[in-house]
Amino acid sequence: MKTKHPIVIAIDGTSASGKSTNAKLVAKALGYVYVDTGAMYRTLAWYCLLKHVDIHDAKAVGALCRKWKTKLECQEKDGLRAAWLFVDGYFPEKEIRMPETAAAVSHVAAVPAVRKWMKQTQRDCIQFGNLVMEGRDIGTNVFPETDYKFYLDASLAERSARRAADGVNENLAARDQRDSQRAVAPLMIALGAKVINNSAMTSEQTSSLLLEEIRRMLPASVK
Ligand code: DC
Numbered sequence: 001m002k003t004k005h006p007i008v009i010a011i012d013g014t015s016a017s018g019k020s021t022n023a024k025l026v027a028k029a030l031g032y033v034y035v036d037t038g039a040m041y042r043t044l045a046w047y048c049l050l051k052h053v054d055i056h057d058a059k060a061v062g063a064l065c066r067k068w069k070t071k072l073e074c075q076e077k078d079g080l081r082a083a084w085l086f087v088d089g090y091f092p093e094k095e096i097r098m099p100e101t102a103a104a105v106s107h108v109a110a111v112p113a114v115r116k117w118m119k120q121t122q123r124d125c126i127q128f129g130n131l132v133m134e135g136r137d138i139g140t141n142v143f144p145e146t147d148y149k150f151y152l153d154a155s156l157a158e159r160s161a162r163r164a165a166d167g168v169n170e171n172l173a174a175r176d177q178r179d180s181q182r183a184v185a186p187l188m189i190a191l192g193a194k195v196i197n198n199s200a201m202t203s204e205q206t207s208s209l210l211l212e213e214i215r216r217m218l219p220a221s222v223k
Helices: 019-030 037-050 058-067 099-108 112-128 138-142 156-165 172-181 203-217
Strands: 008-013 033-036 070-077 080-087 131-135 148-153 194-197
Touching: 008 019, 008 138, 019 033, 019 080, 019 131, 019 203, 033 037, 033 112, 037 058, 037 080, 037 099, 037 112, 037 131, 058 112, 070 112, 080 112, 099 172, 112 131, 112 138, 131 138, 138 148, 148 203, 156 172, 194 203
Parallel strands: 008 131, 008 148, 033 080, 033 131, 148 194
Antiparallel strands: 070 080
């Protein structure tokens, strides 16, 4: 349901810590709109590669981000409403999961002008109603005012195994290090966030725990 002040559930955490799977399950269960902010950074990384903009040239990446033609669209599929960023009328769903894009994304995400643009765009998602937003800086930077903050993590071995099971061979340690050490809005645990280490948990167990916590906190009027 739409409330006067939409509720934002912020789910941050390391790569392959189960953010997407669990954020989708939570959004579906509550009827909230799912927002994958990593997909937005990936879309910009893909667009840089497409336009032959050097991802190590922060000025050029920032300039491209300021002028690209984008639109947020909320779509419903398989009972899940989700907001996606379209560029030139296109959402590069497959392209953003390709290894070239994954390797480029944390460089693009470290550019201050990009983070400023993303923060505004991500805050604009509130136009769609209550949100479950996953990323790295949602509780610390994008919606620091929300009371619903979660931080997911799992051991590096478990996270690497999860990516491998999806057929993706990626240097997660290197990406985590770049995400945690950048100067602007680095990955960190937000003050007051509930930390869940799900190394030994299934997604059913993780999402049940998240839902239990959220429902305990929700005002009676919207439960
Ligand atoms: O969650 P993901 O793997 O799709 O994220 C892709 C990259 O984008 C990741 O390296 C970190 C970055 N990112 C970020 O810096 N801030 C966010 N809110 C979301 C993702």
